[in-house]
Amino acid sequence: MRYATKQGEPIVMERLEDTEPHNRGWVVHSVDAWIGRSRAGYLKISYIPRENLKALYKHGIWDWLRKIKGRVGMSFGVGTLEFAKQAALGFCSYDTYLKLERGEMPIDEALELLEAVERRHQRSYREFLGWFVDKPVVDFVGVEEEWRRRGIGTALYIEATRWMNERNLRLYGSTCVVPGGGAEETWRALSKAYSVAHHMGHWGRNRVPRRYLELSEALREAA
Structure with missing residues (x-):
């Protein structure tokens, strides 16, 4: 033109x-x-x-929290004990982290707590997707x-x-x-x-x- x-x-x-x-x-x-x-x-x-979202935000909210919000240093796979410990430090009480560290909290119970974190940030994550992707x-x-x-x-x-x-x-x-x-x-x-x-x-x-x-x-x- x-x-x-x-x-x-x-x-x-x-x-x-x-x-x-x-x-x-x-x-x-x-x-x-x-x-x-x-x-x-x-x-x-x-x-x-959208192709960058699929490649760089494979873990959805957790990658968004790490890359955009700087909250979780997720160096382990989602759903593992080590991931739960890192996420607990960022979003739960220190007492929760200590229970995980000492093996006093079952992994299933810890993951339930992390699911609550996901629900809490779901709206902001959807806004991020709708605004930038x-x-x-x-x-x-x-x-x-x-x-x-x-x-x-x-x-x-x-x-x-x-x-x-x-x-x-x-x-x-x-x-x-x-x-x-x-x-x-x-x-x-x-x-x-x-x-x-x-x-x-x-x-x-x-x-x-x-x-x-x-x-x-x-x-x-x-x-």
Whole structure:
């Protein structure tokens, strides 16, 4: 697809995939906007692909607690005595850990306690899955000062949306937007020319609207 500034200067888009590897399952992509030899701006996208979830979160909640919450150093298989000891240190009383260490608590009883831990964190884990897995979000968008107010931010959002749409994914705008900042100005421009839709997400006890750009089929498939 061909892009140009409001002044008619050609914008060349460059897609950079997985620019920050080994990040607990997240992938970070970048779209760079070039005018001549100058990188005028860029947009970062991040999310957890479902295949990464399957590979890196095989133990579900327990891997999430270890990788994201930093709570359990799970170096043993789920369901083993050593795992129960480690998990007890993180989530149960020290007295429970000592009983396990001294062999005074049957493993079945310990695992029942750990099932209670799973139930306690189930809601937060589901929110994590619903918010990040196959839900690309704009992490950051920046335009160099000399190139601002020329439509480059809008072009970056369109190109990034087209890229994610090619993977049958929506690109969600960040919910961390500074009032009066450039991102809000870009979204206002987008809403005047294109369709902006909302999806209600859940975070904590709040329902949070997540907006995304809906492009026409012709625009999605433009060369």
